[in-house]
Amino acid sequence: MGSSAVLQFACPDCEETIYLDDGMRELLCEFGCIVCGAGVDERDFVLASGPANSA
Template sequence: MSTHDFTCPDCGRTIPVTDAMREATEHHGCPLCGASVSATQFA
């Protein structure tokens, strides 16, 4: 399972996320602050 770095556009924090977490984050927002995100916030 691959991991990606996610940087929240609102709170600015960066966390590693798995593919499953990435999909959930795109649908539900930042797991840290709840801000809306798009696929472009993942490296």
């Protein structure tokens, strides 16, 4: 069973930080930030580090 990478999204407009998986990343790219609605770019995502990404 494979696991999805945990990503970190930091909205450039409202500065909220959200941890998510690849499926949620696709939704954010399509519909925008879930907090403020700002447009989202692939550059706004990074691989999460620390406890949220530990196996």
